[in-house]
Amino acid sequence: MRSRRNFLKQMSGAALAIGAAPSVFTWALPQPQSDSIDMPGEDGLIVRSFRFVDLETPVEYFNTWLTPVSHFFVRNHMHEPSELNGNLANNDWRLTVDGEVDKPLTLTFSELSKLETHTVVNTLECAGNGRSLHRPQVPGIQWGKGAVGTARFSGPRLQDVLQRAGIKPTGKHVMFRGLDEVPGKVPPFIRSIPIEKALDSDTLVATHMNGAPLTKHHGFPARALVPGWIGAASCKWLTKIKILDSEFVGNFMSPGYRFPNQPGKPGEAVKPEDTHPLTVLNVKSVISGPLDGASLKAGKVAVQGAAWAGESNIVQVEVSTDGGLRWNRASLGRDQARYAWRLWAYEWKASSGDYIILSRATDSEGRTQPANPLWNPSGYLYNAVDQVKIHVA
Amino acid sequence: MSHERKSNSKRARAYCFSVTTLAVIIWAVSAPSELSQKAVADLPAGPMQAKATTACLECHEARIILQQRLSKAAWTKEVDKMVKWGAVVDANDRDALIDYLSLNFSPDQPEYAPPRTSGERTSWKK
Numbered sequence: 001m002r003s004r005r006n007f008l009k010q011m012s013g014a015a016l017a018i019g020a021a022p023s024v025f026t027w028a029l030p031q032p033q034s035d036s037i038d039m040p041g042e043d044g045l046i047v048r049s050f051r052f053v054d055l056e057t058p059v060e061y062f063n064t065w066l067t068p069v070s071h072f073f074v075r076n077h078m079h080e081p082s083e084l085n086g087n088l089a090n091n092d093w094r095l096t097v098d099g100e101v102d103k104p105l106t107l108t109f110s111e112l113s114k115l116e117t118h119t120v121v122n123t124l125e126c127a128g129n130g131r132s133l134h135r136p137q138v139p140g141i142q143w144g145k146g147a148v149g150t151a152r153f154s155g156p157r158l159q160d161v162l163q164r165a166g167i168k169p170t171g172k173h174v175m176f177r178g179l180d181e182v183p184g185k186v187p188p189f190i191r192s193i194p195i196e197k198a199l200d201s202d203t204l205v206a207t208h209m210n211g212a213p214l215t216k217h218h219g220f221p222a223r224a225l226v227p228g229w230i231g232a233a234s235c236k237w238l239t240k241i242k243i244l245d246s247e248f249v250g251n252f253m254s255p256g257y258r259f260p261n262q263p264g265k266p267g268e269a270v271k272p273e274d275t276h277p278l279t280v281l282n283v284k285s286v287i288s289g290p291l292d293g294a295s296l297k298a299g300k301v302a303v304q305g306a307a308w309a310g311e312s313n314i315v316q317v318e319v320s321t322d323g324g325l326r327w328n329r330a331s332l333g334r335d336q337a338r339y340a341w342r343l344w345a346y347e348w349k350a351s352s353g354d355y356i357i358l359s360r361a362t363d364s365e366g367r368t369q370p371a372n373p374l375w376n377p378s379g380y381l382y383n384a385v386d387q388v389k390i391h392v393a
Numbered sequence: 394m395s396h397e398r399k400s401n402s403k404r405a406r407a408y409c410f411s412v413t414t415l416a417v418i419i420w421a422v423s424a425p426s427e428l429s430q431k432a433v434a435d436l437p438a439g440p441m442q443a444k445a446t447t448a449c450l451e452c453h454e455a456r457i458i459l460q461q462r463l464s465k466a467a468w469t470k471e472v473d474k475m476v477k478w479g480a481v482v483d484a485n486d487r488d489a490l491i492d493y494l495s496l497n498f499s500p501d502q503p504e505y506a507p508p509r510t511s512g513e514r515t516s517w518k519k
Contacts, residue, residue: 036511045510050433051454055510132460137500139471142460183452184479 041215043070048141052076053217057146062288062306065335065343066121067149069210074217075126075147077189077252081179081237084220093221095161095205099175099243102166109221112205115156120202120227121337123150123308127230127257127278130373130382136267138379145286145386148308150340153225155207159199161241167195171243174198176224176235191257192248193226193233197279202227202339205238227339228311230278230380232257253277259380266375281310282383283369285317285344285361292388301350303330305386308341309363316362319346323356324371324385330359350392359386434459441486441493448480448490458498460505465495 037047045055055074057067084091095112098104126147131140141147162174175192182188197203206225207214214220219236226233232252247253258275285307290296303321307314313336318327333343344359362368373384434455436445449458463471468491476482482490 035508037508039510042510047456047508047510048460049454049456058509132504136464137462139461139463139467141457142462142505186452186478 041070042074042217043068045071045073046144046146048143052079054141055217056143057149059145059286059288059305060291061146062286063304063343065150065333065340066210067151069151069212069215069218072149072151072209072218073126073147075141075231076180076217076236078180078182078186080216081181084179084216084237093179093239095222095239095241097161097165097241097243099241100168100171100245101162101243102168105161105165107161109207112156112161112222113207115160117154118157118201118204119152119154120204120225121150121152121340122225122227123148123281123339123341124231124234125281125284125308127232127380128378130384131379133382133384134266134373134375134379136375138377140379147231148286148341150306150308151209152211153204153206153209153227154211155204155222155225157201158203158205158224158241159201161205162198162243165243167243170245171195173244173247175240175242175244175248176238177240177242178219178223178235179237179239187251189235189252190248190250191232191235191252192244193229193279194247195243197226197229206234228280230257230281233279247277256378257380258378260376263374264376270377278380281308282381283307283309283312283314283361283363283365283367284383285314285359285369285386287357287359287386287388290357290388290390293390294388295391295393296350298350298352298392301348301392302345303348303357303359304343304345305359306341306343307332307359307361309361309365309367311339312363312365312367313338314342314344314361315364317342317344318360318362319348320358320360321348321350321355324358327360352392355390355392357388357390437497439493439497441489444482444486445490445493448482449475451481452479456505456507458494460507461494461498462500462502462504463495463498464500465491468494468498 037050042055044058046058048054048056053074053076057071057073061071093109095107126143128140129143129147130145131138132142132144172195173192174195175190177190180189204225205222207222209218214223222238224235224238255272257278259278260270261274261276264270285305287305289304290301303319307317317330319330320327328346330344330346336342360369369383369385371385373382436442436455436458472487472491
């Protein structure tokens with residue numbers, strides 16, 4: 001009875017919250033939701049799917065350099081492991097390393113934890129982030145702009161784990177397998193990364209996120225963390241590492257997670273041989289406020305958001321308040337780390353009217369967000385100039 | 394045209410809201426005392442609703458389908474892929490299933506409005 005009452009209390013709280021929100025935030029909120037779903041530890045996230053779990057961060061949460069775990073997007077391809085429940089005391093979790101190695105290895109969690117810990121602040125983004133913005137539409141989870149977040153990940157370096165097993169000269173790729181449970185005859189979620197990236201001193205077997213043990217949704221007890229790369233590289237619930245002499249062959253390496261070598265016309269099919277596996281993230285910025293559809297009072301308006309560029313650095317973010325005719329340089333936030341986004345802000349003196357606000361990031365390789373998205377059949381790496389439409393009264 | 398669609402979608406949202414509220418009340422009164430997380434959605438009514446539910450929702454929930462806006466050609470590819478991945482679809486039902494999905498989830502349908510998780514946001518009421 002107690003839990004039923006709590007649930008009802010939460011439901012009425014959610015309904016009240018919708019009514020109370022405009023007085024709390026000056027920006028217009030997205031459409032009130034018809035219902036909310038109770039998922040402990042997941043705070044106000046957009047439910048793209050409940051079973052299996054796919055949760056998106058609303059863009060208005062992108063106002064802190066580190067994204068709290070409760071606001072961090074969740075991308076699962078399969079069902080979460082039913083055996084792991086946050087307590088390893090009675091658990092037989094193991095990490096094995098085999099394949100092209102001198103001596104295959106099995107580590108318990110306490111053995112893994114004895115290795116030196118390294119910390120990396122990383123912006124993790126799902127390759128399909130922004131998929132719903134492509135035209136024509138493409139199949140897949142219809143992410144808006146929020147399948148991305150930044151967290152402080154820590155755990156042993158992957159190179160330290162691999163070197164204990166001793167990599168043979170024939171070892172060229174590193175395959176990760178998680179404990180997620182495969183429904184039907186769906187191919188298991190297995191991918192590989194090249195040995196060079198696996199041996200990079202910033203690639204981790206992460207056990208912690210923002211200083212706390214990984215939660216189940218984020219891969220408890222350990223996940224790969226491949227910084228600057230698409231989220232799919234960072235396998236959750238990691239249990240098996242295999243060193244291979246060539247790239248892993250499987251659905252999530254091909255046809256999954258591949259990008260056309262040459263940009264094609266929207267809607268046009270691409271031959272598998274004309275594609276390559278996705279690796280690093282693109283240069284990109286997202287406006288976290290004002291929100292699309294907002295109605296504001298004339299005066300000072302802070303246009304703000306976050307910008308990231310995979311393994312490269314953000315060097316500039318520009319904001320246009322006139323649909324792209326003139327661009328103004330935004331100031332970049334103080335917090336920075338190699339693979340982490342930069343927050344940015346531009347103070348705008350708004351007079352009444354209707355506006356299209358744009359943001360455009362440029363990185364240290366000279367890459368700039370394109371005006372139009374690069375359409376591709378699976379809707380990966382959307383990174384067009386971001387835009388919101390607002391009204392100033 | 395667009396105004397009409399807007400008010401239709403408003404009506405649809407209001408309908409969804411009342412249906413959801415009703416479902417929550419029924420659930421709260423009748424559910425066992427454990428806090429359930431069975432917050433899964435249904436597929437729309439139609440001649441293939443039951444068969445699509447059996448074939449598709451064994452592995453994933455309806456929202457994965459509800460959020461798609463695809464052409465018939467794209468739905469055909471998806472259905473054939475899912476059959477290969479274990480979805481049980483009688484060969485005689487394949488075309489009807491593709492028609493059902495193409496009709497309900499075509500690119501000209503209004504955008505799907507997903508729910509949110511509750512949680513700390515409920516503290517806004519303070």
